[in-house]
Amino acid sequence: MSDTQASSLIETELPVSKSTLGQPPIYILWAGKATTCQGFAEKVSQEAKSNGFEPFKIKLSKAVGADKRQHLKDGPVVILTCTYDGKPVVDAVDFYGGLVELKEQGWQDITYAVFGYGANVFEATHQLVPKKINELIAERGGQRFLELGEGDVGVFLYDTWEEWRERMWDAARCKYSTEKHDVHLPKFDVEETDITERHKTLNQSNVKLAEVVENRPLTAPGFSPESRHMELRFREDLQYKPGDVVSILSHNAYADVRKVMKRLGKHPLQEIVIKADFAWMHKDRSILLADLLTKYVDLRYPATRANIRTLLQHVPKTDETKATRHALANWSEPTGPGKKLAEKLAEKLWDKFITVTDLLEEYPDIKLPLNEFLRMLQPMRARNYSISSSALVDPRRLTLTYRVHDFGVCSQFLARLQKGDSLYLLVDPSAHKFHLPDRLDIPLIMFATGTGIAPLRGMLEHCAEMRKKKEEQGTHIEIGKTLLFFGCESRKSYLYGDSDLKKWEDYGIVSLRPAFSWEASKVYVQDRLWEDRAEVVNAYKDAVKLMSGPSERVILGCGHRQAAQSVMEKCVDIVVEYIEDIKPGLGILLPKEKKEKKALATQIVNQYRNLLYVTDVF
Ligand SMILES: Cc1cc2nc3c(=O)[nH]c(=O)nc-3n(C[C@H](O)[C@H](O)[C@H](O)COP(=O)(O)O)c2cc1C
Structure with a gap:
């Protein structure tokens, strides 16, 4: 904060200690209830120097009596105040009363102007x-060096105020022979902190x-779970290969944050200072609780059995809480006769993604302090998504193909993003070399289920872009024809089936x-593979002829673990x-x-x- 800014915020008392700058003082006497008047006083104070005055802000309550008034003679006095029910506000009561009762000419030699504000609905006592x-x-x-300014809070208050203020400065400069000059007005200066600090x-x-350039559903309207296509545009060229992944740090939905705050009885604007040593957060850092819950912790991570044991410790041991204690104990019993039930319940935690917050909601008897709650949470974890585009089309473009999971923090975060929103992500070369072979003339055999189609x-x-580019250059490139076995629930979730995939087939x-497992024929991806096995074997034989070694990847599978396993089993049958x-x-x-x-x-x-x-399974 600059000196000018700092001084303009300070309230002064009479008599004021004046600087030796030689500028006449301007006394800003104010009294209001909320912040309107404070803002007015502040504005006059900020503009004083550029009009040749040294500002002194004084509450009206501190300008009562002859001894105070005698110090107001060497500069203009600007009075700013309002009316409540025909009466002065608390800070103006003594000043106003003193003025009414004053019999003598106590204001002689004092130059003044008044700006009042009020609401004209209070007809009888307006202003x-x-x-x-x-x-x-x-x-x-x-x-009086300027007529009364009358601002109405209902209409054009700030226009009236600005115009009056301009006239006030003209009149004050004229009266005190000061000059208008350029003074560096305190800038409304802000410094943006590093937005990637959280990522670090x-x-x-x-x-x-x-x-975000585009974020649209790929599945037919009403189909659940929904899968979506997102196109992103970067400011710089990217160097990625199809098969690489991006890592995304998301936010929790505000609904989840609010649920926690409500259950723990915390106000939305509660700030906290981290006193314990969380591995991922600096000690003594102060942060808005909602901010911490939104950005730093995973609110959708299923509760662990250790979490449930902690919850149990925070249930008061009374007769009324017997049922709660019993239920939680069932859950967390790791040994003994209760072990089986505990294991079953633990599975439920994962199946239904039951979180600590859910348990707190279900069992109001748990009296959990905030620090214990925070200690139980996992830090927000970045999620990986396969890139579903080729940088060859445009090195600044990248697309994602993702399914919106019911309990998915990140997929729901992505689904909430709209065109024009921005997002930080890490482009990470694939760890397991899930890439195309160097030679594109080798025919490939691909398997995918659901959003496994992404890479x-x-x-x-x-491949399509490579061929197109060569054609544009008037040359030809041999691209091996890929056999794509794609398992989807139905035509409604045949991702890109009628658009890009069709286009590339043509x-x-x-x-x-394609194999549609929810349709009447109930075909799974491995069934389709078996049906077309003769072609698969031929494609494989063609590929082997072109391969330079056994490490050339010609069979690529991406999708559910179970589907990958079934495909492997079918491959065994085909080999037989x-x-x-x-x-x-x-x-x-x-x-x-x-x-x-x-x-x-x-x-x-x-x-x-x-x-x-x-294979790349999830
Ligand atoms: C309870 C109440 C009584 C008010 N009475 C008057 C009044 O008698 N005359 C008037 O001009 N304005 C009246 N006003 C309008 C206020 O002066 C106006 O809302 C002003 O902006 C409040 O200033 P503040 O920001 O310092 O609270 C009244 C407002 C309230 C809420």
Whole structure:
């Protein structure tokens, strides 16, 4: 804060100690109830120097009596006040009373102007106090240097005030022969703190700012769970490959924050000082509780059994709380006869995503202090999402394909974002090399379920864009045709099925093999794979011919763990049936027994895992 700013905020008392700057003083006498008048006084104070005056702000209550008045003669006096029910406000009562009772010319040699504000709905007493002060001072010998200003809180209050103030300065400068000059008015200066500080606190550095260009549903209206497509635009070029992931630090929904505050009986504006050493937060840091709950902790993390034991400790041991104690004890019993029930309930915690807050709501008997609640929470965790685009299209663009989970902090946060909103995220090269092979002419076999399509969509976009770019240059690039087995619940959740995937199929990049498990035919992705196994084997054989080594990834799967497992099992069956095509010469060595055949095929499939076949499961 500059000196000017600091001084303008300070209230003074009469007599004032004047500086040696040689500027005449201006006395700003004010009294109001709320902040209106304080703001007016502050404004005059801030503008004084540039009009050649040294400002002194004084409450009207401190300007009562002859001894005080005698110090007001060497500069203009500006009086700012209002009326309540025809009467002065508390801080103006003595001043007003003194003025009414004053018999002699006590205001002689004092130059003054009054600005009053009030509401004209109070017809009978509208502006009564400022008007009276204005008249009485004149009667008591004061010299008015400007007519009364009358602001109405209902209409144009600040216009009236600004115009009056301008006239007041003109008149004051004229009377005291001061000059208007440029003084550095205290700037309304703010410094923006590093917005990525939270990311650093939560162990995430090098985040990049992106703007939401699009955030639209991919599933048909009314389909649940909803999946969405988000397009982001960055300020700088990105270097990512399809298959890479981004890491996003989200916010808790305010509804969740409010639930906690209400249950713990905390006011929304409660600030706290962190006294314990949370690993992820500085000691002695002061922070708005709502801010901490919104940004730093995960409010949707299921309660642990240790959490429930802590909750149990905070239930008073009375007869009335017996049922609560019994219920919580069932939950947290790790051994003994209650173990089975406890395990079942613990599963429920995860199935239903039951949080500490949910338990607090369910059991009002728990009297949990705030520090204990905070201690139980996990820090907000960044969530990873596969990139579903290719940087080849535009290095500043990146798309995400995500499902909105009922209990998902991050997916719900993403779903709330709108076009034009911004978001920080970390673009992280994929740890497990879930990438396209270097040679794009190798045909690929892809499996996806649900939003597992994300990285594969990016890869297909990459292939399509590569071909398009070459065509634009008048050259041709051989792109191997991908077989995409895509498991969806129904056509309503066939993500990109009628848009991008269709477009790339028409372009010869991909051959689509959707499997709809909720439709009458009930086809799962592994069923479709089995149906088309002859083509899969042919594609595999074509790929092997072009491969430079066994670590070229030609089979890529992304989706639910269970689906990936079923696909692997089907691959084993395919190897059994097509062993001679897959491993020429091995056919005759294949054992006769079905079980042993399968064991050998499983061995072969496992051999290629993470080499030729990579999966990304969730
Ligand atoms: C209870 C009440 C009584 C008021 N009486 C009067 C009045 O008699 N005359 C008038 O001009 N304004 C009257 N006002 C309007 C106030 O002067 C006006 O709202 C002003 O902005 C309040 O200033 P403050 O921000 O210092 O509280 C009244 C307002 C309230 C709430």
